[in-house]
Amino acid sequence: MVNLVVLDSRTHRNVRVAPRPSREWAEINVVSVVPREFPRLVAHYPIFFTKSAESGRFEPAVLLGFQRTENLFFAHGRWDVAYVPLQIQRQPFSLMPRRGAGPAGSQPSLDVALDLDCSNIQTQEGERLFLDDGAPSKFLQDITSILSALVSGSREAYEFTGRLAELNLVEPVRIDVEFVDRSEAKLEGLYWIAAAALKALPAAQLAELRDRGFLEWLYFQMASVAHMSGLVARKNQVLSGVTAARRPEGGNAGPA
């Protein structure tokens, strides 16, 4: 369950949040991401596009596993890669539109909210949210900047994918894999860059993509698909009972 409350420097003066990764938000096989993370994501994860259940619009996402709650990057209570998507890093915080604020039609003001039911919340250990004088802690400031990066990043993501869709540069991809134990996985609802359409794109539109910064994002997505073999390898390791080796750089997934 999620129990979101707007953060308040008085009410939550003594609340602490353990900066450790939690199962609660790791048991998921698709996490939505924003293009500004692509340069870091591309080092580890396959990036695709999925459709938002609310709007049907394409949004970038990384694939973490082959079953609904399977995250092959998360083992023994920790992420084993150096970079964790912002959408995970922000937990257990989110932004909520402020009620009744602003004139109709304007962008609503957003408040930082906290999921009180999260097991990482306590009063003894962990990062404080507020200093004694009520000012936000460095930890909370970092969280706030992650949240605002997600807000503007998500706007960029929709501009990016909206333009890709208009140019017919997105196509559905079906993933059928067979693992070492002969079990199979079929993934649907994933999309990627239509390479043939990209090759055939007229120069003017290619230049437009470059000028808007979309071109590099698009190539990051295409390159990231190479990690699919790594993802299958991780799954095969799990299936063969081999424990995924912890990498030296695989530290805590707290806010960067």
Add this chain to the structure above:
Amino acid sequence: MPDRPEQRPDEPAAPPVGAGEQPAPPGEQPVGRGDQPVRRIVIVGGGTAGWIVAGVLASRYPRRGEDGVAITLIESRQQPPIGVGEGTWPTIRATLKQIGVSETDFLRECDASFKQGSQFVKWVDASDSDTYWHPFTLPADYADRNLAPYWLEGLPQAGFAASVCFQTELCSQALAPKLITTPEFAGLANYAYHLDAGKFAPFLQKHCVGKLGVSHVYDEIVQVQSDGHGGIAHLVTKSGDLLAADLFIDCSGFAALLIGKHCGVPFRSMKDVLFIDKAWAVQIPYRDDAAPIASATVSTAQSSGWVWDIGLTSRRGVGYVFSSNYLSDDRALEELQAYLAARGDLSSELSFRNIPINSGYRQESWVGNCVAVGLSAGFLEPLEASAIVMIELSAKSIANLLPGCRSGMWQAARIFNDTFRYRWERIVDFLKLHYVLSRRTDGRFWIDNRRIESIPDSLREAMDYWRHHCPWHEDFSHREEVFSAASYQYILYGMGFQTSAAPWLLNDDDRNRAREALSETARRATALSAALPGNRDLLTRIRRYGLQKI
């Protein structure tokens, strides 16, 4: 610039074809010449029919210019569109896709909503529980197995449609047939649209003129010039232009300027079979932005006809079609107002429009080089929304049959006329079936509708056959039937028709599979109604976000 087939009479219509041939002397266009190419098409009338035909032909034959096809649509500014017909069949999705418009644009600009079938209320015996469905999704297993005899022997509690088709559950909850993530023109259940006909024609016009190179002329036709060989040479317009063409398509509505006034093809009235000849129509605003939008057309039987109730995104369209032989205009209006009052929709601001309906069709819609599409070809009461689907079928047939040269015109006309005469007859049969199966005794309209002399032989013979045999694929001979065996099953068994299937023609294997199909249908109904959004909810989100093409 696309060519316009306008020309001066002293200029040849097209470069001469064949060696050694000379252009005809001025004033004697060789329009009927056998080897003359068919590449100039003039469409008369800019309503739903005109623009669907223009869109289908222009998208199928996209080459314009000297070695292409020239398509011109001429319409009068004087002629207001009829603009009542708002129901479509699922074929419309393929038609819109063919024309090349986006479903998102169409839904937004035509105030369209999703339609998944029809609900008939009080058609059987006028009791309070009297309702049945005609959904667009085919019965389960329809390709392989006829479930009807096994449904009939099972003495089922649920109605036929609800037993064999998961879609009735979606309709009764006013759910959408798809998700926001479902691509354009695809669905989890088969669907069509309710649309605002007044907005549909301008929407298609914009696309046809802007994207497909159709020439558009506002003018009036003052004269139709014969070519002396049984065809039309050109049209003379009020502003003095001549519009010559190889094929003229009459989409001029009830006026039937070419097929009726010029060619003199007689209109065959169907009023002895289908008694409806008038309508009262009204537009009803929604009470608020959250009021559900029904995803089926609701047809509620009245004393001498029936009321249609159609939900668009912007408003509802409601109307009473009735027979003036049995009911006066005033009494009909009272009945319609009572229908609205019972739903809390009656107010003093409503304006009711009286519309004449002349059920019938022309037995020949293609004569010489003139073919009629839409109301000029025929119209039957709107009971099963057959008007727009007939336009689509006509446009598709013309595109498929379009001869390369004038010599092929006669054969194309013969095939077209045979096909469409058959289609009109089948629609008449299918509409009449609803009245024949009614057991209402509360008015002469209903009783007279069951009189044997008002029932076409073809329908009577089919119904005799169905007393011991459930309708099935082979009962219908054409490749593309307007109403398939599935539709007949939904109406027959929805209205309580009894088929006593011969027991020796049934078997346990099919019986078991039928049972499985029925439980699978129930499972799908539950699963889909949990997953699908409300019709209004999805339409609102499409307005905001659009649908993806893939």
